[in-house]
Amino acid sequence: MIEKTGGTDARQKVSIADLHGPVEHELGLVQEELSRFFVCDVALINQISKHMLRSHGKRFRPTLTLLVNKLNGEVSQKAVLAATIVELIHTATLVHDDSIDRSFMRRGIPTVNSIWNDQTSVIMGDYLYSKAFFLLVENNLMEVVQILARATHLMSLGEMLEIEKTLDFSVTEESYNRLIGEKTAVLISAACEIGAYLAWGNGKERRLMADFGMKLGMSFQIMDDILDIEGDAQTMGKRTGSDIRDGKITLPLIESIRNAPEAKVRQIRELMSNGIDDHGAADVVTFAAEYGGLDYARQRARGYADQAIELLDDFEDNQFRQTLHDSVEYVLQRRK
Amino acid sequence: MIEKTGGTDARQKVSIADLHGPVEHELGLVQEELSRFFVCDVALINQISKHMLRSHGKRFRPTLTLLVNKLNGEVSQKAVLAATIVELIHTATLVHDDSIDRSFMRRGIPTVNSIWNDQTSVIMGDYLYSKAFFLLVENNLMEVVQILARATHLMSLGEMLEIEKTLDFSVTEESYNRLIGEKTAVLISAACEIGAYLAWGNGKERRLMADFGMKLGMSFQIMDDILDIEGDAQTMGKRTGSDIRDGKITLPLIESIRNAPEAKVRQIRELMSNGIDDHGAADVVTFAAEYGGLDYARQRARGYADQAIELLDDFEDNQFRQTLHDSVEYVLQRRK
Numbered sequence: 246m247i248e249k250t251g252g253t254d255a256r257q258k259v260s261i262a263d264l265h266g267p268v269e270h271e272l273g274l275v276q277e278e279l280s281r282f283f284v285c286d287v288a289l290i291n292q293i294s295k296h297m298l299r300s301h302g303k304r305f306r307p308t309l310t311l312l313v314n315k316l317n318g319e320v321s322q323k324a325v326l327a328a329t330i331v332e333l334i335h336t337a338t339l340v341h342d343d344s345i346d347r348s349f350m351r352r353g354i355p356t357v358n359s360i361w362n363d364q365t366s367v368i369m370g371d372y373l374y375s376k377a378f379f380l381l382v383e384n385n386l387m388e389v390v391q392i393l394a395r396a397t398h399l400m401s402l403g404e405m406l407e408i409e410k411t412l413d414f415s416v417t418e419e420s421y422n423r424l425i426g427e428k429t430a431v432l433i434s435a436a437c438e439i440g441a442y443l444a445w446g447n448g449k450e451r452r453l454m455a456d457f458g459m460k461l462g463m464s465f466q467i468m469d470d471i472l473d474i475e476g477d478a479q480t481m482g483k484r485t486g487s488d489i490r491d492g493k494i495t496l497p498l499i500e501s502i503r504n505a506p507e508a509k510v511r512q513i514r515e516l517m518s519n520g521i522d523d524h525g526a527a528d529v530v531t532f533a534a535e536y537g538g539l540d541y542a543r544q545r546a547r548g549y550a551d552q553a554i555e556l557l558d559d560f561e562d563n564q565f566r567q568t569l570h571d572s573v574e575y576v577l578q579r580r581k
Numbered sequence: 582m583i584e585k586t587g588g589t590d591a592r593q594k595v596s597i598a599d600l601h602g603p604v605e606h607e608l609g610l611v612q613e614e615l616s617r618f619f620v621c622d623v624a625l626i627n628q629i630s631k632h633m634l635r636s637h638g639k640r641f642r643p644t645l646t647l648l649v650n651k652l653n654g655e656v657s658q659k660a661v662l663a664a665t666i667v668e669l670i671h672t673a674t675l676v677h678d679d680s681i682d683r684s685f686m687r688r689g690i691p692t693v694n695s696i697w698n699d700q701t702s703v704i705m706g707d708y709l710y711s712k713a714f715f716l717l718v719e720n721n722l723m724e725v726v727q728i729l730a731r732a733t734h735l736m737s738l739g740e741m742l743e744i745e746k747t748l749d750f751s752v753t754e755e756s757y758n759r760l761i762g763e764k765t766a767v768l769i770s771a772a773c774e775i776g777a778y779l780a781w782g783n784g785k786e787r788r789l790m791a792d793f794g795m796k797l798g799m800s801f802q803i804m805d806d807i808l809d810i811e812g813d814a815q816t817m818g819k820r821t822g823s824d825i826r827d828g829k830i831t832l833p834l835i836e837s838i839r840n841a842p843e844a845k846v847r848q849i850r851e852l853m854s855n856g857i858d859d860h861g862a863a864d865v866v867t868f869a870a871e872y873g874g875l876d877y878a879r880q881r882a883r884g885y886a887d888q889a890i891e892l893l894d895d896f897e898d899n900q901f902r903q904t905l906h907d908s909v910e911y912v913l914q915r916r917k
Contacts (some may be wrong), residue, residue, distance in 0.1 A: 375734035
């Protein structure tokens with residue numbers, strides 16, 4: 246499945262299907278569990294769930310949980326359940342985020358807030374969050390509760406920081422790193438940590454995998470921010486430039502703000518502050534490219550990716566470790 | 582503090598301060614914990630928290646946790662923490678509810694969604710929910726996690742049912758009971774159950790108090806729905822008739838719909854379905870009164886209250902049991 250390009254420096258081309266491969270059977274079980282968990286006896290919830298299950302996401306986070314878990318042998322039933330719950334929580338955040346960002350498309354299909362409304366999205370998100378914790382408790386996965394309670398808590402901090410830093414042109418890279426760390430990386434870290442905990446219990450593997458997920462997650466979000474600026478709307482399944490329209494100052498902009506002359510920065514600030522149109526958004530994209538922002542962000546994403554890969558050295562070299570390695574490449578290569 | 586009116590049938594007049602009395606010291610500790618938990622290093626969260634702490638709520642739920650806990654001796658530090666967390670979760674639901682209902686006033690001060698916006702409310706609610714579970718896990722209160730994960734899950738089901746049943750004139754009393762049971766009573770039940778669990782562990786006290794809280798909560802929500810129809814805006818600290826405006830078919834309406842002639846019901850349905858004004862809302866209030874809806878709802882609230890009181894018989898008669906008894910009367914008597 247992996248297209249080898251030969252040579253030590255040449256990078257493999259990795260698709261999401263390549264990552265799914267070694268845990269395909271388990272992902273099938275996750276999908277079955279998801280279909281089961283989404284359903285309840287309130288008709289409106291089932292309608293929304295049916296709609297949401299139509300958009301088959303990339304299942305990136307549960308794939309990581311399963312791959313990490315399988316590093317140490319067969320995947321347990323508990324690990325399948327935990328992987329499913331990680332995806333439930335991820336979905337809950339998407340439902341709330343789409344409502345917050347007023348996004349109308351996600352994964353190529355209309356969002357819950359666009360078909361129903363913001364109110365329904367808020368409750369659907371609450372339903373998915375609470376179902377996730379309810380299921381963990383019911384299955385006595387208390388250590389996983391601990392990991393995910395911390396993760397969701399930090400995620401809400403990151404989301405709030407993002408609102409606070411909207412259109413803040415003096416935002417630092419340090420503040421950006423904290424923001425994306427909390428908003429995105431902690432859940433990817435939790436996905437990996439849970440897989441390790443359920444394979445080895447407490448110990449160095451758990452810490453290493455939490456760290457691996459953190460670095461991978463940082464790289465993931467920086468690439469997400471790059472794609473939002475330079476991506477192609479059709480490939481992404483959602484509108485590009487949406488961060489610019491929302492006044493989010495992501496790493497490519499932070500770096501270009503650092504490099505550009507003051508007058509240019511002032512011009513971009515005014516453009517973004519006054520309700521931007523498509524033409525204006527294109528100007529900001531050019532700004533991010535011309536003043537080195539996109540290049541710098543790509544370099545930072547690569548830096549985090551390299552740190553993630555190094556952390557895999559402590560694990561036995563097998564098919565699953567190789568696929569975790571590939572997952573890092575996937576993050577850097579993905580176009581959506 | 583309690584104004585005795587004499588005679589066996591005459592009912593005491595109970596204020597919220599009367600309920601606070603026997604656990605005043607512990608409620609002070611809850612308030613200190615709340616001030617501490619609301620704060621974090623994201624400035625926007627602190628601004629919102631400061632605003633929210635200004636509106637000193639009735640602290641009804643933590644008061645119940647503490648009163649139940651004290652039935653069996655001194656209140657432990659864990660019980661104070663659990664009571665605080667019950668209030669945190671209650672506050673989280675209020676923040677999401679106000680955003681969902683587009684309410685602008687709560688407890689006499691502007692809501693988070695009205696000062697900031699819906700997006701900020703969603704994240705603030707998520708912050709409070711996740712902080713609550715994070716704190717429980719951190720303090721190893723796993724049984725409490727279980728109780729509250731179940732409660733918040735059922736609450737989201739109740740909220741969704743409420744959206745589904747908006748303007749549904751064929752809604753049954755049974756469906757209403759389920760809706761308010763999940764939306765409101767489960768958290769009041771959880772507050773009591775947690776107090777009992779932390780006093781006696783698992784056993785009949787825990788089950789009895791969960792049941793007591795459930796009945797009390799049913800009574801509480803029915804009275805809330807009555808007050809929304811016949812209450813006084815100034816006393817309530819929020820607009821009355823808001824349920825009618827939101828198309829919520831509560832028990833007073835359900836009963837009047839059962840009793841009124843078909844033509845009258847059709848008239849009210851058309852009125853409520855077409856964006857109601859103050860004049861129209863007054864017509865619906867008259868409808869709820871004239872066709873026996875308000876009287877019937879009061880009678881049902883009394884019925885649940887009596888069931889709650891009966892459940893106290895199994896506990897030793899002391900000051901705290903008396904105050905729990907008073908809490909039932911308070912629910913029936915309150916004007917806000």
